[in-house]
Amino acid sequence: MMKKWILLACAILSEVTGSLSLKAALGHPGWYALVVAGFFCAFMFLALVLRERVPLGVAYGIWGASGVALTAILSTLIYGEPLTPIMVGGIVLIILGVLTIELGSQRAARQRQAAS
Numbered sequence: 182m183m184k185k186w187i188l189l190a191c192a193i194l195s196e197v198t199g200s201l202s203l204k205a206a207l208g209h210p211g212w213y214a215l216v217v218a219g220f221f222c223a224f225m226f227l228a229l230v231l232r233e234r235v236p237l238g239v240a241y242g243i244w245g246a247s248g249v250a251l252t253a254i255l256s257t258l259i260y261g262e263p264l265t266p267i268m269v270g271g272i273v274l275i276i277l278g279v280l281t282i283e284l285g286s287q288r289a290a291r292q293r294q295a296a297s
């Protein structure tokens with residue numbers, strides 16, 4: 182049970198690494214190697230998550246939304262990009278959306294078990 186969440190966390194961190202490296206690569210092209218490695222690992226880990234029978238909508242929703250939120254926060258810390266109250270509100274909405282998807286997925290799984 183814990184393995185799928187660790188794999189998903191690795192997919193998220195890999196994607197965020199690739200995304201943040203894109204900004205660094207604008208001034209120093211050597212960073213493109215980390216961009217490629219980050220996105221390659223992100224998709225590899227995401228595929229492993231799907232092999233653990235995590236529904237695609239749940240895995241992709243958590244991966245994408247968490248990546249957006251974490252990239253926005255870290256780009257503020259690393260690159261000094263602005264993080265406005267509206268952006269913070271958007272991140273909160275992303276988190277609420279991901280929680281809603283996960284709760285809905287758990288409920289659907291319980292209903293399937295009860296029906297069988």
